[in-house]
Amino acid sequence: xxxxxxxxxxxxxxxxxxxxxxxxxxxxxxxxxxxxxxxxxxxxxxxxxxxxxxxxxxxxxxxxxxxxxxxxxxxxxxxxxxxxxxxxxxxxxxxxxxxxxxxxxxxxxxxxxxxxxxxxxxxxxxxxxxxxxxxxxxxxxxxxxxxxxxx
Amino acid sequence: xxxxxxxxxxxxxxxxxxxxxxxxxxxxxxxxxxxxxxxxxxxxxxxxxxxxxxxxxxxxxxxxxxxxxxxxxxxxxxxxxxxxxxxxxxxxxxxxxxxxxxxxxxxxxxxxxxxxxxxxxxxxxxxxxxxxxxxxxxxxxxxxxxxxxxxxxxxxxxxxxxxxxxxxxxxxxxxxxxxxxxxxxxxxxxxxxxxxxxxxxxxx
Numbered sequence: 001x002x003x004x005x006x007x008x009x010x011x012x013x014x015x016x017x018x019x020x021x022x023x024x025x026x027x028x029x030x031x032x033x034x035x036x037x038x039x040x041x042x043x044x045x046x047x048x049x050x051x052x053x054x055x056x057x058x059x060x061x062x063x064x065x066x067x068x069x070x071x072x073x074x075x076x077x078x079x080x081x082x083x084x085x086x087x088x089x090x091x092x093x094x095x096x097x098x099x100x101x102x103x104x105x106x107x108x109x110x111x112x113x114x115x116x117x118x119x120x121x122x123x124x125x126x127x128x129x130x131x132x133x134x135x136x137x138x139x140x141x142x143x144x145x146x147x148x149x150x151x
Numbered sequence: 152x153x154x155x156x157x158x159x160x161x162x163x164x165x166x167x168x169x170x171x172x173x174x175x176x177x178x179x180x181x182x183x184x185x186x187x188x189x190x191x192x193x194x195x196x197x198x199x200x201x202x203x204x205x206x207x208x209x210x211x212x213x214x215x216x217x218x219x220x221x222x223x224x225x226x227x228x229x230x231x232x233x234x235x236x237x238x239x240x241x242x243x244x245x246x247x248x249x250x251x252x253x254x255x256x257x258x259x260x261x262x263x264x265x266x267x268x269x270x271x272x273x274x275x276x277x278x279x280x281x282x283x284x285x286x287x288x289x290x291x292x293x294x295x296x297x298x299x300x301x302x303x304x305x306x307x308x309x310x311x312x313x314x315x316x317x318x319x320x321x322x323x324x325x326x327x328x329x330x331x332x333x334x335x336x337x338x339x340x341x342x343x344x345x346x347x348x349x350x351x352x353x354x355x
Contacts, residue, residue, distance in 0.1 A: 048192060048195060048270055049192070049195035049196055049198070049199045049266065049267065049270065050191040050192045050193070050194055050195020050196065050198075050270075051195065052191075074199050074202070074262070074263050074266065075262025075263060075265070075266060076261075076262045076263075076265035076266045076269070077262070078266075079269065124181070125181045125184060125185060126185065126273055126276055126277050126280075127181075127184050127185040127187075127188035127189070127273070127277070128184065128188075129184075130188075131188050131191055131192055131195075131270070149273060151269040151270060151272070151273075
């Protein structure tokens, strides 16, 4: 019989469809995994409500964990603070500035370049290639980069 | 409550549709991207709210006769002028913040409202940035004055005093939701065309 740990490990292998360097677990969108009497129940929280990858992620979970019941929770329980430390590091390594923690973002408004680490960056566009990203430009290394929005 | 949620969802669907009309033709490339993203978010919010009201969000969104839509006339208007478009975006976001914040107190939909509110924060930043840029332009000021009675119709009567204070205009008679503008019929026709023309029994 499948265990909770095995389900988490399987979910760890599902890449985010839009930013495949991070898994659904790294992204923090798996709120809970419950295994009882052979039934697997996964609570899944969307990142952005209009994200076209939602259905794709739900189906990927269903393909990976046979017989799973995926419950989509549309409340306020996900924020970018749920992205794990490992997930943030993977984002940075791939050239995406990870979202600042909400408190830091509100107080400091500092955005660091994922390439050179400089904070001398400016906002080019609040919106980017997907709803969860903004476009910024680093004045120090003259590199445009994508900033994961803090929500 | 359901009537209120249906009005909110219809507003988000229709403004999302109107915003998406700038995809490809906005005056700046950045605004192509911005309006497309905002439209995508708004339609996502519409879907999430429809799902609270029904098991088939697409059917609720697109299978109703025109007179059963509960959207505010503000979102229906077909605006071809950039200044008027920005005036609507700004007025809509100010009004939307007031009603979404009020809904965050609700035990049933408070969580969803809070999630929507997190995303709307970026729409507000965008709208405020443009408002700052255009606020002294006569065309923009005229558009705000023209659209102001429509903006009042987005929120409940009890919320209009707060809206007036935030916008900095005096309360006037609101253009209420319930009746549709002439601009809505062609939009309804376009929005619902695919589902209306699909053969019976089509799977989506």
